[in-house]
Amino acid sequence: MARATIRDVARVAGVSDATVSNTVNRPHLVNPATRDRVRQAMESIGYVPNAAARALRVGRTSTLGLVVLDFGNPFFAEVAAGAEQAATEARAEIALFHTGLGEHTREQRLLHRLAEWRLDGLIITPNDVDHPALTLIAERGTPVVVLARQVPGGRHSAVRSDDVLGGEIAARHLLDCGHRRLAFAGWRRDERYEGAARVATTAGTTLEWLDTGNxxxxxxxxxxxxxxxxxxxxRPTGVFCANDLIAAGIIQQLTRYGLRVPADLAVIGFDDTDLASAASAIELTSVRQPATEIGQAAVQLVLNEMNDRTRQGQDIVFRPELVVRESTADIGGHLKTTTRQ
Incomplete structure (x- = not known):
């Protein structure tokens, strides 16, 4: 069976060859009704655009790079799902890469490779937001969006949650439950730690640092x-964890040693991922950040910058929310009823 051509699509849709070409390569030039008719015709006769030829014509591959720190973290899996959904709706593809927390050499090698590839946009959670390779990629005309990190000076666009606010929300919840010996479990003193420490200091208490190493x-x-x-x-009576995976590990270990959560130690996570919460021995209280929406927003931001190279960088910030479950309770052992903050 002969392969369907643009001319075949044009005949079925009742439009010109040029209209079919614009629908494939420059859909914004075609009115929605005609665009839908052309796409229905393409589907009905099994027409598949030649991606390589299209890239030569329009100077784009319609491929966006998504670089995350950890494939094993459910948060990044949910971000990738949102990014892929938004890319698919825009008829683009996602190329997924992994670097690793603290893997600076691996990240540098990957960034230098990506600088040579024909990516149309790059979304990345970097170990180092100041990495010179990110500037090089942007200077070569590839829009760069930093994910889940604040970019000082706005050198690149960013999509993130307000981590300082998230830390404040977590610490305030523990204080509201009557806890005064607080701790933060994480691998660095980041914005989440800073927010929690600020609330603890204001309340006249301290926030102990528990280094997880990863x-x-x-x-x-x-x-x-x-x-x-x-x-x-x-022992502290309330621990705020930098993410849900750390919280799940702490709860598993405490349970193994015969300690009760939250009676002996209240635990809060961060991200509110379904998989990490399921890995806990009890339902996990967590500060939610909308991973799927963050991935979608990052793709849309890259697409906007691809279509308008003069756009100023943006910093899109999502507001985190507290989701209260079994792993926190007040000193008397009662679960707080507030589920959002």
Missing amino acids: ADIAGGLEVGARLAGQTSRQ
Whole structure:
């Protein structure tokens, strides 16, 4: 069977060859009704555009790079799902890459490779937002959007949650539950830590730093073992974790040692991912950031900058929300009824 051509699509749709070409390569030039008719014709006769030829004609591959720190973190899986959905709706493709938390050498090698490839846009959660390769990629005409990080000076566009506010929300919830010995479990003193520390200081208490070394369940297990080895007088009564994976690890380890959550130790995560919450022995209280919407917004931002190179960089910030479940309760053991903040 002969392969369907643009001329075949034009005949079925009742339009010119040029209109079919514009629908494929420059859909914004075609009115929606005609565009839908052409696409229906393409589908009915099985027409598949030649991606390589299209790239030569329009100077684009319709491929967006998405670089995340950790494939094992459900947050990034949800971000990728949102990004892929938005890209598919725009008839673009997502090329997914992984660097690794703290893997600066691997990240540098990948960025130098991506600088040579014909990506139309790059979305990245970098270890280093100041990496010179990001500037090089942008200077070569590829829009760069930083994901889940604040970019000082607005050198690149960014899509993120307000992590400082998220930390404040978590610490305030623990204080509202009556806890005064607070701790933060994470791999760096980031904006989430800063927000929580600010609230703790205002309340006249301190925020203990618990270094997990990494951002996965293993880090939570290690901290959980340390906490279980402390006496009740030494141990904090409320722990805010930098992400849900760390929280899940802490809860698993505390349960293994016979401690009760939240009676012996209240635990809050960050991200509110379904998979990480399911990995906890009990339902996890968490600060939610809308991962799917963040991925969608990042793709839309890249597409906007692809179509208008003169656009100023944007910083899109989502507001986090507290979702209260079983892993936190007040000192008397009662679950707080507020589920959003």
